[in-house]
Amino acid sequence: MPHLHEEKIKFLEEKANQIRQSIIEMLVEAGSGHTAGPLGMADVFTAFYFHILNHDPKNPFWEERDRLILSNGHICPVRYAAMAHAGYFPLEELKTLRKFGTRLQGHPERERLPGVETTSGPLGSGLGQAAGYAYAARMDKKSFRVYCFMSDGEQDAGNTWEAAMFAGKYKLNNLIALIDRNNIQIDGMTEDIMPLEPLRDKYESFGWHVLEINGHDFEEIVNAVEEAKAIYEKPTVIISHNIPGKGIKEIEFDYKWHGIAPNKEQAAKFLAELRTLGGKIKSEHQ
Amino acid sequence: MPINSKVKLVENVLEKAKLEQAPTRKGYGEGLLAAGEANEKVVALCADLTESTQMHLFAKKFPGRFIEMGVAEQNMATVAAGLANYGKIPFISSYAMFSPGRNWEQIRTTICYNEVPVKIAGSHAGVSVGPDGATHQAVEDIALMRPIPNMAVINPCDANEAKKATIAAVGINGPVYLRFAREKTPVFTTPETNFEIGKAEIFFDSGGSPSQGSGRLSLDVAIIACGPLVHNAILAAADLEKEGLKIRVVNNHTIKPMDEKTIIEAAKDAGAVVTVEEHQVHGGMGSAVAEVLAKNFPVPMEFVGVQNRFGESGTPEELIERFGMGVSHIKDAVKRVLTRK
Numbered sequence: 001m002p003h004l005h006e007e008k009i010k011f012l013e014e015k016a017n018q019i020r021q022s023i024i025e026m027l028v029e030a031g032s033g034h035t036a037g038p039l040g041m042a043d044v045f046t047a048f049y050f051h052i053l054n055h056d057p058k059n060p061f062w063e064e065r066d067r068l069i070l071s072n073g074h075i076c077p078v079r080y081a082a083m084a085h086a087g088y089f090p091l092e093e094l095k096t097l098r099k100f101g102t103r104l105q106g107h108p109e110r111e112r113l114p115g116v117e118t119t120s121g122p123l124g125s126g127l128g129q130a131a132g133y134a135y136a137a138r139m140d141k142k143s144f145r146v147y148c149f150m151s152d153g154e155q156d157a158g159n160t161w162e163a164a165m166f167a168g169k170y171k172l173n174n175l176i177a178l179i180d181r182n183n184i185q186i187d188g189m190t191e192d193i194m195p196l197e198p199l200r201d202k203y204e205s206f207g208w209h210v211l212e213i214n215g216h217d218f219e220e221i222v223n224a225v226e227e228a229k230a231i232y233e234k235p236t237v238i239i240s241h242n243i244p245g246k247g248i249k250e251i252e253f254d255y256k257w258h259g260i261a262p263n264k265e266q267a268a269k270f271l272a273e274l275r276t277l278g279g280k281i282k283s284e285h286q
Numbered sequence: 287m288p289i290n291s292k293v294k295l296v297e298n299v300l301e302k303a304k305l306e307q308a309p310t311r312k313g314y315g316e317g318l319l320a321a322g323e324a325n326e327k328v329v330a331l332c333a334d335l336t337e338s339t340q341m342h343l344f345a346k347k348f349p350g351r352f353i354e355m356g357v358a359e360q361n362m363a364t365v366a367a368g369l370a371n372y373g374k375i376p377f378i379s380s381y382a383m384f385s386p387g388r389n390w391e392q393i394r395t396t397i398c399y400n401e402v403p404v405k406i407a408g409s410h411a412g413v414s415v416g417p418d419g420a421t422h423q424a425v426e427d428i429a430l431m432r433p434i435p436n437m438a439v440i441n442p443c444d445a446n447e448a449k450k451a452t453i454a455a456v457g458i459n460g461p462v463y464l465r466f467a468r469e470k471t472p473v474f475t476t477p478e479t480n481f482e483i484g485k486a487e488i489f490f491d492s493g494g495s496p497s498q499g500s501g502r503l504s505l506d507v508a509i510i511a512c513g514p515l516v517h518n519a520i521l522a523a524a525d526l527e528k529e530g531l532k533i534r535v536v537n538n539h540t541i542k543p544m545d546e547k548t549i550i551e552a553a554k555d556a557g558a559v560v561t562v563e564e565h566q567v568h569g570g571m572g573s574a575v576a577e578v579l580a581k582n583f584p585v586p587m588e589f590v591g592v593q594n595r596f597g598e599s600g601t602p603e604e605l606i607e608r609f610g611m612g613v614s615h616i617k618d619a620v621k622r623v624l625t626r627k
Binding site: 069109110111117118119120121122124125126127128129130131132133134135136137139158159162163165166 | 329350351353355356358360361363364365366367368369370371372373374376391392395396399400401
């Protein structure tokens with residue numbers, strides 16, 4: 001199995017921490033938006049933008065780039081933050097999130113911001129788009145990969161399963177999906193709202209290769225993608241077990257933080273928590 | 287002869303029984319094949335209705351560019367969005383009731399808002415679907431597609447025009463909704479008849495030029511129609527001409543972007559307008575004409591179409607009569623609007 005050097009892991013951990021800080025700063029400035037999902041997916045996005053993706057932030061339309069389709073557009077703060085840290089646009093622009101005239105719309109808009117790949121927000125329609133993209137790429141014998149990040153809540157949607165059936169039928173091995181399995185959605189816990197389990201069995205029966213990982217372990221994230229790339233006869237879905245709100249104790253596991261932003265006092269507290277790694281170190285900002 | 291000779295309709299356009307009959311969906315199938323031959327980026331997706339949407343011609347010629355989606359119209363829209371995002375030009379086909387009937391939000395967000403050039407072909411639109419009944423008779427689809435930004439909406443009047451519209455849709459760098467019918471209807475345009483997206487054509491005009499300064503209008507009523515009912519409108523106009531009325535019939539195939547100039551001119555020349563469409567009168571082509579005229583040149587209007595009801599089973603002829611879209615109904619509407627001038 002490929003192995004990440006300790007130094008690389010440390011680098012990714014620091015990046016993920018910076019991205020979480022950016023998420024809090026963006027959301028408090030915007031005054032609205034989603035908090036738990038972006039924090040929970042910060043490690044996955046960091047692993048992709050700083051290790052996995054074959055991309056060029058200075059050339060977002062590069063034809064051979066890997067495509068990352070974000071289906072659950074509402075967690076876009078983490079994508080915007082990861083993109084800014086990766087060099088797609090200046091960090092200062094993150095403060096424009098959700099404001100009039102911004103390229104950082106409340107839900108991502110393809111035509112405004114190069115690199116977001118597709119407009120998204122309404123749930124359940126990302127996997128079909130990613131599958132269509134992957135199908136087209138295969139027609140033209142392209143070697144890039146199409147990644148699709150989904151929420152677990154949008155596994156409720158019929159369109160998701162239509163797309164899963166389609167990708168299974170056509171054995172789209174250039175498509176790798178990843179589900180943010182954080183067990184929360186707006187109205188409560190996923191298994192109370194509309195039970196998804198056994199999720200692994202569902203995807204397997206639809207013709208997918210299924211992997212499960214701890215979405216906060218960089219080695220597991222990277223190894224899963226490497227394994228998925230080696231699967232040639234079917235698409236792969238990585239069920240990424242994530243902690244909603246990861247990195248900030250008060251938010252972790254609390255579904256009430258799905259769709260709200262922190263106020264100024266909360267943000268100051270959360271940023272201090274991130275900067276001191278939960279009190280383990282002293283922050284220069286203190 | 288008040289038939290506009292410039293548009294080169296068939297010679298015996300008024301002799302309905304003698305005209306060749308073909309469904310507009312057939313023109314779509316031929317147009318898609320031609321579009322596929324001309325442009326290798328064209329791909330076709332179908333939701334388990336390949337032959338009845340006439341996609342089989344394309345599928346047979348280009349099996350590697352045809353994608354069977356199964357009964358999954360929402361996914362068909364999203365997969366097409368992905369294909370188009372990559373750089374393909376996808377046509378998606380089903381009955382209009384299911385696409386765009388069932389997959390509206392996917393069309394709005396992943397195709398129109400995403401600004402990708404997917405062409406949505408809805409066949410079996412209108413009550414003339416016939417025996418299948420109301421569940422399969424889409425009479426709300428124009429209203430669904432018309433308000434979405436970036437979307438063009440076209441309802442061809444016969445199989446020849448359907449073929450031209452399909453080929454022309456490839457040249458539009460954006461989403462297009464093409465509306466087709468199941469049933470055979472008169473083929474009264476020719477391959478030479480001009481067709482341009484966004485350009486309405488005057489097919490019939492019995493008005494002379496009014497004498498300068500007389501203050502008189504050159505026409506009594508303008509009939510603005512789309513789809514196969516354009517032929518009924520011409521028949522109605524020919525009858526009314528015999529009764530001494532001066533009528534213009536406009537083939538308003540492109541509902542969006544509408545040819546406002548031609549519509550406003552017709553209203554100015556006639557002072558009264560009747561719209562004719564096989565669609566609910568709420569939100570359809572007639573409503574779009576009313577929007578243009580209310581803003582630019584308000585005149586009395588009558589709306590021939592389905593009046594806030596669901597369809598039912600029957601033969602296409604029976605249903606066109608039952609829902610008030612026959613030649614006699616168009617003539618009645620002309621006479622009604624005349625009383626309001």
